[in-house]
Amino acid sequence: MTRFHSYSAATVARRPADRAGEAESRTVVALSEYRPVAAGKVRELxxxxxxHLLMVASDRVSAYDHVLETPIPDKGRVLTAMSVxxxxxxxxxxxxxxxxADDPRIPDEVRGRALLVRKLEMLPVECVARGYLSGSGLAEYRETGRVCGVPLPDGLTEASRLPEPIFTPATKAELGEHDENVSLDAVAATVGRERAGQLRDTTLRIYERAAEHARTRGVILADTKFEFGLAADGTLVLGDEVLTPDSSRYWPADEYAPGRSQPSFDKQYVRDWLTSPESGWDRASDVPPPPLPAEVIAATRARYVEAYERITGRDLTAWPS
Structure with missing residues (x-):
């Protein structure tokens, strides 16, 4: 199926913006000028x-397949500014x-957290690059000694730096489901061998460029996810968000220590609080997560803002300029 949009094939194409209940509660703002196309966990199109599409980032935060009712102030601005x-x-x-990011077609009420983007035919692959072992990659390595079919040395542990960055693609899951790591052969079966190789090579080139820049800013880019689409002439184009705290693991380099979970510039603070006794929430239950307390909101906002300012060397208060 051809998908003309600029966000995730899983999180947009199959999730209409006017869906009742959950999606309705996530809508950022009704823009009378434009037709709503879709609503995701964090964005609307x-x-x-x-x-062209208007891609609007909200202040919503998701964790454990739930969209929390408590927003994180300025999160949408960080995601937008960092992507730019x-x-x-x-x-x-x-x-x-x-x-x-600054165009007369962007309404004032979403300026600073909205981008005017081209429509693309999105490819149904999450293109993940890993330079360090963590998350689902670590879990798969512990079971098989591989990640997405890529063999890795024995003896690696949580947050180990890999001998070289690897391409670990994943399928795009429906809302509420998990992406599934797949092999390069599986990607080739979906998009063709030549295109799969192009996705791998491009993903790794982008990761290496970004990781080197992050290192100069005292930050480790452990892994990240890209989404690509095709322009009308078949050219490969980078879409969605890129290298944000929502799509990447960023760790402070001066606190890096393999063998343990790393402090990070993302929503991990939210995840940790939700699974702590303090929250009183049972992740295995059907009950939605509780509202976040003020200190968790403030600490999470600070992490997002610090990620942007450290990586870019810019002050968020100046965005949009």
């Missing part, structure tokens, strides 16, 4: 015209769907 920074920095490696 609106059709601007036949060639990286799209511009990576422009010599690959074209992106970004048209503008």
């Amino acid at each position: 609106y059709e601007v015209d036949d060639e 920074f990286w799209f511009e920095l990576l422009g010599d490696l690959i074209d992106s769907h970004l048209v503008a």
